Structure formats: structure tokens, C-alpha cells
Amino acid sequence: MHKHGPAAPAPAIKQSSSAARVSAVPITTLHNVVKDRFQGVHYEVSGTPLLGNIAEVTKVIDFRRQNEAISSVTAKAISFLGAESFSWKHGFDMTRGNLMRKMTTPQTDPSLSFEAVDSSFECKVGQKIGMAVCRNYEFDFTNDDTCTNNHWKKEDLPKEDILRIFGTDNAVNIYTGETTAVSQDNDVFRHSVNSFRGCSGAIVFLLDKNQDLVEPQHYGKAIGVHVGAIEETKFTATSATASESQSSEEKFNFAFALAGFEDKVESEEEE
Secondary structure, three states: OEOOEOOOOOOOOOOOOOOOOOOEOOEEOHHHOOEEEEOOEEEOOOOOOEEEOOOOEEEOOOOOOOOOEEOHHHOEEEOEOOOOOEEEOOOOOOEEOOOEOOOOOHHHOHHHOOOEOOOOOOOOOOOEEEEEEEEOOOOOOOOOHHHHHOOOOHHHOOHHHHHHHHOOOOEEEEEEEEEEEEEOOOOEEEEOOOOOOOOOOOEEEEOOOOOOOOOHHHOOOEEEEEEEEEEEEEEEEOOOOOOOEEEEEEEEEEEEEOOOHHHHHHHHHHO
């Protein structure tokens, strides 16, 4: 808190005191930029993905594999320890744009981009993370997937609870949580950060509080890209002998890891 009221939120990465610029590589989810034909259903991308901030919006038209068709052949099998495997229809769901060096581009300002962890970083269960999401609309409690799936109604939630859960309208909000599982190949991790339709492509980064499993040099660095949510069937024993069981559906969020990202993308594109 500032003595005159709430302090302005600090950037995830320390902002330079100079007008320094860095090179940056835009990254988003592959399904944001492709034409999706999967199991007989055809989806068209709604438009070119954008990079932007409050001051300026910059179109990005050079993401790799733009407008590529997706099929079940490209699906990726994902397996977590102690959990059922599932197949993600978009395969390794990350793609990158060309290196940006323009001094006038907002995204090359160090305070507006993230530094990614290197290939030596190890993602572990329990690491505290955040996700930066710009929500440029007000939630519709009658139609929004997040609300209908949780059986929420507008009259059930006070305005302060709405702001606490979803953040401020038309602003960048930081949602926080932790990693809850890591895939056997370390390509994917589950997380408990609040998400909703439209969060795909959000950068997942390491927080600097209560981080027993992270070295300080990694604080604020990006470790992954949020991709989506999956519904998993859970089986729970209902008797002492465990001879009977009942199933329930549980949703979880997951992201693709950035450690070793360049090697993974090149391998995926060659396939």
C-alpha cells in the first residue's frame, strides 16, 4: 500500500529505468492461428491474433503454421503420473512468430515481455505461478462457460466477489495458483490458476512469494503457455471393500512448458 492509497501493481519482471529495448519472440497457442478440422467438425479462426497493450495494438500476421488444418493425426497423447492419459487434438499446442527487434514496438519493452526459463529449469508440483490475462469484456452470467459450468448466477455473487474471482473489466489481471501435476515427458503441466474461455495463449510465470521449489534467479520468468481445460473422469470407492465405485467429472487446467521450447517446436514442425 502507498500512503496515498493502493500502489500501482508492479510488473512481473523488474522494469528498466532506461528506455531500453530487447528482442522478443511472440508466442501463442497453435489453435489460435489454425483452421481446425477435427473429427468432422470445422472451425475457422475468428481473426489474426493480436499483440497489444493499453497504448497500442499491433497485428501479428507471421505466426508459424498460420491457417494450417488440424486433424486427429496431429493429436498429442499426454500422460501424468497417477492420472489417466488424454489426447489433446491440437498436438504440441504452441507456435511462435518471427523475432521482433523494432525499437518502436511496445512488445520489445522489457517491462511488457517475459524472459523464459532455459532448458535446465525443472517444473515441479507446488510451484507458485501467475497468469497474465487481459479481459476486455464484462462477464455474461447467463452464457459464459465459466459461470454455467459452475452453476453460478449473477444474483448469487456480490460485485466484490466477481472482481476478486475475475478481476477488473477491460484490464490486465494476474490470476494466481500453483502447478498441480507434471507430464511424464515434462512437456505439459496442470495448474490451479483461474481460467475461462479466451485465456488460451496466456503466459504462465513464476511468482516470487512462498517459492520453496524455485531458485530466486527464476522469479518472474515464464515457464509455460496456458492452453485449455480438460474434463477427467474420477472414480471414488464407496464401500470399505472398494468393490463398488462411482465416477465424477473433474476439470483441470493445463499448459505447455516453455523450457526447451525452440527444440520442441522445430521437432513438431518437422513432423
